[in-house]
Amino acid sequence: MRMRPALAPVVALVASLLALGGPAAAQPSEEVPFITSPDNVTLEMLRIADVKAGDHVIDLGSGDGRIVITAARRHGATGLGVEIVPDLVARSRKAAQDAGVADKVRFEERDLFATDLSKATVVTMYLLPEVNLQLRPKLLQLAPGARIVSHDWDLGDWAPDRTVVLDVPDKQVGREKKSKVHLWTVPARVEGLWCGSGLLREFSLRLTQQYQKAHGELARRDRVRAIEGTIEGHVLRTQSTRVGALVLEQAGDALKVVDGEGQLALARGTAFRKAAGASCGG
Ligand SMILES: C[S@@+](CC[C@H](N)C(=O)[O-])C[C@H]1O[C@@H](n2cnc3c(N)ncnc32)[C@H](O)[C@@H]1O
Incomplete structure (x- = not known):
């Protein structure tokens, strides 16, 4: 060698x-x-x-x-x-x-x-x-x-x-x-555009990832909030914002909300799925 x-x-x-x-x-x-x-x-x-x-x-x-x-x-x-x-x-x-x-x-x-x-x-x-x-x-x-x-x-x-x-x-x-x-x-790969389903159906989550750090935007219609989070294995924890925080777990092709605080606590049990195209559409 x-x-x-x-x-x-x-x-x-x-x-x-x-x-x-x-x-x-x-x-x-x-x-x-x-x-x-x-x-x-x-x-x-x-x-x-x-x-x-x-x-x-x-x-x-x-x-x-x-x-x-x-x-x-x-x-x-x-x-x-x-x-x-x-x-x-x-x-x-x-x-x-x-x-x-x-x-x-x-x-x-x-x-x-x-x-x-x-x-x-x-x-x-x-x-x-x-x-x-x-x-x-x-x-x-x-x-x-x-x-x-x-x-x-x-x-x-x-x-x-x-x-x-x-x-x-x-x-x-x-x-x-x-x-x-x-x-x-090793962090799950979460980069990309995710579209809410269930209670979160009007939400989209756009993530950029560097190693175990993720940041991006949680959006509902024209209301956009910056989010930051840390990924440990399959679990992404976002930092608290005025609407609360989410704990999401990657399972198959979904990012599932396994916990939340503030207003976002209501979202427990719902999920985001990868967008098929460039937007979450209707
Ligand atoms: C610093 S020692 C560490 C040994 C052991 N892992 C420990 O912590 O006690 C590094 C070892 O890597 C081996 N090594 C160096 N280059 C290697 C390579 N290209 N492929 C496989 N082993 C290699 C060396 O022979 C050496 O035994």
Whole structure:
């Protein structure tokens, strides 16, 4: 694999740290070196993502397999670790057997960029900023509600929903003896023109979306109100205006009003559907 120029100094720094006797014996890949997430960080990554039985966790660049194995052992999840260094894949398989979770997890020697993420309900990463950014379009295609957790590095202008900072006294890289754990929940795609039905039949909702933020207009005939909202998985919560606020849930092709306050509380149970054309018509 070719080294990306921007990563070269980071890789050289970490490679020399490893040569000085860091925790990793395997060769680092050219792009992202092998450095383990410490136990407290691993546990927080799984906690913040609320990993539980029924989840399928994919760790991109799985190192010695600790995240996927812990997800299976402590939380009953299934998992897949993809790792480019063969020794680490072998080590992970052995560790899964020793932990009694070999039937719940798989480790594949594979380039993380060539990994099918469609079955993931949780994706975990301890990579590098540029690599995270390259993965971002693929992560945005995950099913709404899927969680993404990254150790230390963010996803550029896709702001995390939550960030936790942990003390890591024996941290191998950087000057700060701290690690960040960032969480994102993949938002439903709500952009476009939605037309009310039921009690809201005279309303239209025009939304623009950037990641988990939505803004637009709620209109009834010539009365237009600006709205802003935040999407968490399938749920869009609008901020309060003079007419109240809506909580909408995407279900199939509808945005259903599952809660509301103020005058809009009356709209509970009704729904918006995507406009067939450029307007909601009659
Ligand atoms: C910083 S380590 C993180 C290991 C583990 N996820 C953890 O948090 O403990 C990054 C891992 O990604 C692997 N890696 C680097 N580039 C990769 C690629 N293109 N495809 C798959 N794995 C890769 C490295 O070999 C290394 O083991």
